[in-house]
Each structure stands twice: as structure tokens, then as C-alpha cells.
Amino acid sequence: MAGGVSVPTLGAAVCEAGGLGFLAAGYKTADGLYQEIKQLRSLTSRPFGVNIFMPQPEYADPAAVDVYAHQLAGEASWYETELGDPESGRDDGYDAKLAVLLDNPVPVVSFHFGTPGPDVLDSLRRAGTFTLVTATTPEEALAVEMAGADAVIAQGVEAGGHQGTHRDLPETDGSGIGLLSLIAQIRETVRIPIIAAGGIMRGSQIAATLAAGASAAQLGTAFLATPESGASAVHKQALTNPLFVRTELTRAFSGRPARGLVNRFLREHGPYAPAAYPELHHLTSPLRKAAAKAGDAQGMALWAGQGHRMARDLPAGRLVEVLAAELAAAQEALGVRPARGGVR
Ligand SMILES: Cc1cc2nc3c(=O)[nH]c(=O)nc-3n(C[C@H](O)[C@H](O)[C@H](O)COP(=O)(O)O)c2cc1C
Numbered sequence: 001m002a003g004g005v006s007v008p009t010l011g012a013a014v015c016e017a018g019g020l021g022f023l024a025a026g027y028k029t030a031d032g033l034y035q036e037i038k039q040l041r042s043l044t045s046r047p048f049g050v051n052i053f054m055p056q057p058e059y060a061d062p063a064a065v066d067v068y069a070h071q072l073a074g075e076a077s078w079y080e081t082e083l084g085d086p087e088s089g090r091d092d093g094y095d096a097k098l099a100v101l102l103d104n105p106v107p108v109v110s111f112h113f114g115t116p117g118p119d120v121l122d123s124l125r126r127a128g129t130f131t132l133v134t135a136t137t138p139e140e141a142l143a144v145e146m147a148g149a150d151a152v153i154a155q156g157v158e159a160g161g162h163q164g165t166h167r168d169l170p171e172t173d174g175s176g177i178g179l180l181s182l183i184a185q186i187r188e189t190v191r192i193p194i195i196a197a198g199g200i201m202r203g204s205q206i207a208a209t210l211a212a213g214a215s216a217a218q219l220g221t222a223f224l225a226t227p228e229s230g231a232s233a234v235h236k237q238a239l240t241n242p243l244f245v246r247t248e249l250t251r252a253f254s255g256r257p258a259r260g261l262v263n264r265f266l267r268e269h270g271p272y273a274p275a276a277y278p279e280l281h282h283l284t285s286p287l288r289k290a291a292a293k294a295g296d297a298q299g300m301a302l303w304a305g306q307g308h309r310m311a312r313d314l315p316a317g318r319l320v321e322v323l324a325a326e327l328a329a330a331q332e333a334l335g336v337r338p339a340r341g342g343v344r
Contacts, residue, residue: 001161001220001229002026002051003303008036010228010316012043017320020108020216022049030096037104049108049132050101055091056113060255060276061170068274069283075265079290079299086279105129110153112164113256115140121148134164134197136176138189145190152192153218154182158199160221160305162258163249170275175249176257180212187213201307203326207334219323221304225311226319234295238263238302239311247308253288253301255280261308264298265291 002024011021023040025033033050040048065086076083101109102123109124110132121131125148134153135141143166144152155164156179163176177185179198186194196209197218206217224231225239238244244261250270251257256277260266265287273280284301291299314322 001224001231001303002028002053003301004230005224006051007228007230008040008043010223010226010230011040011048013226013228013316014223014320015040015044015046015048017317018324019320020047020049022051022108022110024051025097026051026053026092026112028093028097030093030100033097034100034104037100037106047107049110050106051110051112052094052097052101053092053112054114054116055094056277057167058090059170060279061274064170064274065276065279065283068269068272068276068280071269071272072284072287075269075287075299079287079294081286081290083287084282084285086276086283088278088282090278092278101129102127108132110134111149112162114166115144115147115149118148125150132195135186136163136165136182138182138185140166141186141190141194145192150192151195151215152186152190153195153197154179154186154214156180156182156196156198157249158259158306159197160224160247160259160308161303162254162256165257168256168275168277172275179209183209183212183214199306201305201310203323203328204330205307206323206327207330207336210331211334211336221308222311222319222323223316224304225313226316227313228316232292232300234292234297234300235302236313238297239304239308241297244297244302244304244308247304247306251275251277251280253280253284254278258301258303259305261302261304263300263302265300 006024014021105127108130112134115133131149133144133149134155141152157176193215195216196214201222246262249257250266251273252270
């Protein structure tokens with residue numbers, strides 16, 4: 001979880017409890033990533049993963065970005081800040097981060113927003129790294145398998161944060177496929193293992209995804225609420241605040257569909273925000289920072305999956321244990337043998 005959520009202490013707590021903790025490389029410098037890997041390694045000797053954003057092709061309409069900037073002028077004056085420069089960079093330091101991961105191989109690397117080519121996946125494999133790529137449709141899963149990834153993350157529309165859609169075309173409405181249906185469709189399309197993601201908050205849901213054909217589950221929002229997560233207190237509290245009852249996919253904050261709690265900013269700007277990632281991410285960055293500094297939940301990107309109201313304020317390691325126990329209980333009730341390795 002990029003944006004300061006997946007800090008090394010969270011990853012380490014998950015790993016120590018038997019889960020597979022992740023570091024987020026998104027929005028970080030290559031050196032920042034290197035330092036976090038070092039820190040995580042000092043906290044745990046167990047396997048962990050690093051998540052990378054794929055660089056984005058240029059297809060945003062500059063005029064649409066300009067119009068959006070005009071529409072956000074009132075926000076900038078309200079938060080007493082300037083809008084960010086939409087041209088601050090498109091590739092998120094992809095090559096440099098990849099170099100860090102090839103020089104200092106980690107056990108698992110996952111990719112979001114597209115699939116790398118076979119050459120990249122091959123070099124990672126030769127470095128001893130297991131590779132995962134997110135897919136939101138069976139077609140994307142096929143591309144992932146054909147590129148040579150070791151496994152595919154099936155990300156359902158329920159998922160919090162950005163959809164890992166490979167190409168966010170302006171004419172699409174950003175809607176996606178529900179997780180159980182997606183797993184079934186991907187299962188019939190590819191042979192590589194599937195990791196289920198989206199709206200999973202309880203061990204019983206992990207059992208359901210395993211029964212549907214997944215080999216493992218990936219949880220975001222459930223860990224967003226833990227004390228170890230780097231999310232702001234305002235974000236954590238909003239997850240279970242009755243003021244926020246709905247989530248929606250929106251391009252309002254970043255220019256790519258991402259699921260967040262419906263707040264004022266999302267309601268007002270979501271309907272006309274253009275498909276322009278990462279331009280809108282850079283454009284709105286100072287607004288989001290100013291809102292966070294003011295503790296104003298109505299102006300922040302409150303990323304959350306559809307299950308946010310079931311978030312539990314448990315330490316991350318304890319949450320892994322509780323999920324594993326719930327999974328075992330659900331599997332016993334179903335009469336299926338518990339999966340080896342619990343929630344891993
Ligand atoms: C705050 C937040 C940040 C996220 N950041 C990333 C990211 O940097 N890279 C990524 O691949 N997925 C990211 N995701 C999506 C997760 O990988 C996963 O698909 C999602 O959390 C699953 O749905 P859930 O939140 O309902 O558990 C993020 C999700 C959240 C909630």
C-alpha cells in the first residue's frame with residue numbers, strides 16, 4: 001500500500017506472524033526503497049515482497065488536465081496552497097527501482113498497472129525472485145501468464161485503492177469485476193496460481209476465495225487499520241466512522257480508478273475527473289497534503305475497500321493470527337483440509 005501505509009514495521013509484523021508482508025515502492029525514490037528494504041530486513045528474516053508501479057504510456061489529454069486544474073482552483077484557495085505540476089514525472093523511477101531489486105534481490109516482487117515484459121520477469125526469476133502481476137480481467141491475466149509471471153493477483157472491483165487495470169482508457173467507466181466471478185474467469189483462462197484481492201476482511205472470505213480457485217489471498221484495507229500501518233489517524237478512524245458508509249471508484253485524486261470512502265472531494269470532483277494518471281496524482285498532491293495536515297477527512301484520498309466497516313483495530317501480527325484461525329474454522333465447517341501455511 002503506497003502513500004506511506006506499508007511501512008517496514010507493518011511488513012515485519014505481518015511476516016513474523018506467518019503472513020507475507022509487502023513494502024510499497026510506489027511514489028518512493030529508488031534510494032528510499034533501498035533503505036526500507038534494509039530496515040525490513042533488520043526487523044525480520046522471513047520472506048517479504050516489494051510492490052512496483054508500471055510506468056504509464058502517455059495518453060492523457062493535456063487540455064482535459066488543464067480544465068480539471070481550473071475546476072480545482074477553488075480547492076487550492078480553500079486549502080491555501082497551489083496545485084501541483086501535473087508533469088512532475090510519469091514513470092515513478094521504474095528503472096532505478098528495478099535496478100535496486102536486481103542488485104539486492106527480494107523474495108517476491110509484484111507489479112501494478114500493467115505487466116512487465118518477459119525480459120524483466122526473467123531477470124527477476126534468475127535473481128531468485130517470485131513474480132506477481134495484478135489483473136482485473138481474464139484478458140489481463142492471460143497477458144500476465146504470457147509474459148511469464150509466476151502468479152497473477154486477481155483484483156476484484158471491491159478492492160481498496162487503485163485498480164491495477166493495465167490500461168485505463170478514457171472511454172471506460174472504471175467499473176470492474178466482482179472478486180469471486182473474476183477468480184472463476186481467470187481460473188478458466190490461465191494455469192498459473194491466483195492470489196485473490198478485494199474486500200477480504202475475514203478468514204471465512206479467504207476460505208471462499210480458496211474454494212473458488214485461488215491459492216492465496218491479499219488483504220489491504222484490513223491492515224490499513226492496524227496500529228503499525230502508516231496511514232494517518234484520520235484515515236484509520238474514517239474506515240469505521242458511520243459518516244462514511246459508501247466507497248466508490250474515482251479518478252478524482254489520481255486520474256486512475258481507485259476505490260475510496262465517498263467524501264466531499266470525491267463527490268464534487270469525481271464525476272468529471274479525466275483519465276490522466278499520474279498527471280492528476282501530481283496535480284492534487286498539495287491539496288491532499290493540506291487537507292491531511294488540517295485533519296480534514298473531506299479533502300483527503302481515503303482509500304478503502306468495500307469491506308472497510310469490518311476493519312478491526314488489532315495489531316498486525318494478531319490480525320494475521322485471527323485471520324488464520326477464522327480461515328481454519330471456515331475450512332473445517334466446509335469439510336475441506338486447511339491450506340498449508342494459513343493465510344500466507
Ligand atoms: C491504501 C491503499 C493503498 C494501496 N496501494 C497499492 C499499491 O501501492 N500497489 C498495489 O499493487 N496495490 C495497492 N493497493 C491495492 C491492494 O494491493 C489490494 O488490491 C487491495 O487492498 C485489496 O482490497 P482490500 O483493500 O479490500 O483488501 C492499495 C490499497 C489500499 C487500500
